[in-house]
Amino acid sequence: MKLGVYARFTFILLIVGFMIAVQYNTVQKPESRDTRDIWEIRQELSTEKKLHSELLSKIRDINEMITKYDNLQSESPARALNDTLATLREKAGLTEVTGPGLELIIEPSLEAVAFGQSVTSISPDLLVRLLNEINRFNGHYVSIDGKRIIQSSPIRDINGETTVNSVNVQTPPFKILIGTDSSEDAEKLYNHLQSSMIMDDFFIDNLYLTIGEPQNQIKIPAFDQTFKNNYLKNTSEGD
Template identity: 55%
Template sequence: MKKKILTRFTAILFLIGLMAGIQYNTINEPNTRDTRDVWEVRQELSRETKLHSQLLSEIDSLDNTLDKYEAASDASPEQALRETAGELRMLAGLIETTGPGIEVLIEPSMEAVALGLDIKGISPDLLIRLVNEINRFNALHISIDGKRIVNTTAIRDINGQTTVNTKSVETPPFSIKIISNTMEDSEKLYNHLLASRILDDFYIDNMTLTVSTPKPDLVIEAYDGAIDTKYLQATEEE
């Protein structure tokens, strides 16, 4: 009887020790090793630094707007409210916007036209990649084939057709308009797109990108849909 109890006790201790060893190795040994070289780490650090700088700029801009609203509200609360609402509508893309920017024309490649190839519409993945490239250079306002990009915009495939804001994007040619904060930002975006690998991606799909030189007064139409606010809630004043 004592021998049987001792055997069970030994087995239990063995299982406990085995589980403790496995747990120790799991904690102390990472699943994957970081195999990036110094240059890749520096690039990642540069991207994070740029993101941090953009966030600081946005915070400073919001602080300035708040200070301006508080100062104006003492003299004319209604006027301050109207000005603030107008600025927010512009940032949300609900009104026509004019500013420094560039226009990108997407059209069938000359080779595809000469060979009589069937030109298909742009794929959602390729269009999303292009928008991401554009947003890397402080793009404030974008419209694709006359469809204004807002925070709730979705670029997706619907029944085999690429759509923006649930509206079909035309088969090339069509244009994309981008407004930046300054002419300098527009020039940076212009130079980046001319040297970007995404030009090759479009060429593989029998399309080309033609980037216009920056313009000081590019016009982008307003968003013509309804903004869904059903998940928004008013904050209570403390």
């Protein structure tokens, strides 16, 4: 009889102790509050609005393409298909692009040359970081050392050599060409790169990044390798 009373009493004490522990933990670790000031919130809101604007622009472009395709299809189905194919080839990087853009030059820093430090290559990570900065500000068409960047372009280290599209990038100096859709985009990209920390990243690796002034005409070469496609295949005639 006493054993049962002790057992129930012990069980009740365990429950009370657990509740006290939960309450103490809640008091000691309150829910985190948003401590950002008004300017940080405004900056994040501005970023989200910019993303929203870019998405709306892409939707508008796609709708215009669909409308154009529908109109041409009723007049000339062959022309509609050819126009669509040309647009897709351009977006895939399979055609040469000429338009506004920038020219970047990557070369050994003066300090590295003065101290006799050899610069044999640029690291893949640094190239990828630079490419991410370019993509953030609508640098849609990029060529690194004459090698066109497309969606599936690999930038990696192969046997100690930095490669783009599995082809070695030459020892600096070499050029990076960037094409944009408008002169305004080229100017924004130029200002962003000038004020970003990416130039310091290059300096740490004994490299110097020269950012050329926006130009009205930059020629970006086409992707000149075999385009690998793992998901689509040709169908036989009549299918």
